[in-house]
Amino acid sequence: MSTKVTRTWTVNGEKKVVEVLPLRRLLDVLREDFGIKGTKEGCGEGECGACTILLDGQPVCSCLIGAGQILDGSEIMTVEGLEKTEGGRILQEAYMEKGAAQCGICIPGMLISSYALLNSVSDPDEALIRKSHAGNLCRCTGYEKIVEAIQLAAERWPTGISNIKHRTLIRHR
Numbered sequence: 001m002s003t004k005v006t007r008t009w010t011v012n013g014e015k016k017v018v019e020v021l022p023l024r025r026l027l028d029v030l031r032e033d034f035g036i037k038g039t040k041e042g043c044g045e046g047e048c049g050a051c052t053i054l055l056d057g058q059p060v061c062s063c064l065i066g067a068g069q070i071l072d073g074s075e076i077m078t079v080e081g082l083e084k085t086e087g088g089r090i091l092q093e094a095y096m097e098k099g100a101a102q103c104g105i106c107i108p109g110m111l112i113s114s115y116a117l118l119n120s121v122s123d124p125d126e127a128l129i130r131k132s133h134a135g136n137l138c139r140c141t142g143y144e145k146i147v148e149a150i151q152l153a154a155e156r157w158p159t160g161i162s163n164i165k166h167r168t169l170i171r172h173r
């Protein structure tokens, strides 16, 4: 029987302490233990990107990460934290203006990936937009409106709004 570990993280700017089994998925800690339900579960296998969050500035699938793998002091951002940022607001408006969301299941993870991209490269070309969102699957939109929304957000993206580290644009699985 596994022993619980205690972890202290900053989640959406707030300090959170959790006592948890090491293999409990971060997705479940966020949704069930913390009640932060914006992050969605699609496949539960690292394939769809619906559960994407930022871990220390890097987009990752929260369904694949055990709580015990996340170091004390780590910073986690979900879509709830994102919407409090200027970049998050710009992205939400752009997605709405372009009609880029339909059922919405993919959108929290998609927005997180968009934010990570634009904080790293403020004027990405279409190829980079598609590559950096390759891990975010959408069964509704055909992706065109999502790409257009990210391009619109890029036009409005102010420089210097990021205060988080971005080591890579490509999701780690």
Ligand code: FES
Pocket: 040, 041, 042, 043, 044, 045, 046, 047, 048, 049, 050, 051, 052, 061, 062, 063, 064
């Ligand atoms: S739920 Fe599909 S990648 Fe995590």
Ligand code: FES
Pocket: 100, 101, 102, 103, 104, 105, 106, 107, 137, 138, 139, 140, 141
């Ligand atoms: S809007 Fe339905 S899966 Fe993307």
